[in-house]
Amino acid sequence: MSDPAVNFPAPKRIPYPGGCVLEPGPFALDYLLTWPAEVTVHGRPLGTRPVYPFLRALLADPAAHGVTPAEALAARDRFLTLAGQALEAEGGQPSWLEREFGR
Secondary structure, X not given: OOOOOEEOOOOOOOOOOOOOOOOHHHHHHHHHHHOEEXXXXXXXXXXXXXXXXXXXXXXXXXXXXOOOHHHHHHHHHHHHHHXXXXXXXXXXXXXXXXXXXXX
16 A cells, blocks of 8 residues: 555644543544644655644645645545544544534
């Protein structure tokens, strides 16, 4: 299996601070929507950037980032899988992330 056109690591454990006012699921969602990671496109490093906003820009104009629409969708799906697992581990629903892409 070849490397994906758009690559980024899986999120590590979400740094939930705890407390009685903050729910872990919604906190994890907010965290993942701004989570920064090293991103590469076709092996070219783009540096550390918030992954979700980058993927939104990628989906809006794949050609501007040197990827096909199918590669942009594959990157989104990979994010939904990896970040969805992290979100679910904190009591959230992976569907929350998918909903954010529809906004």
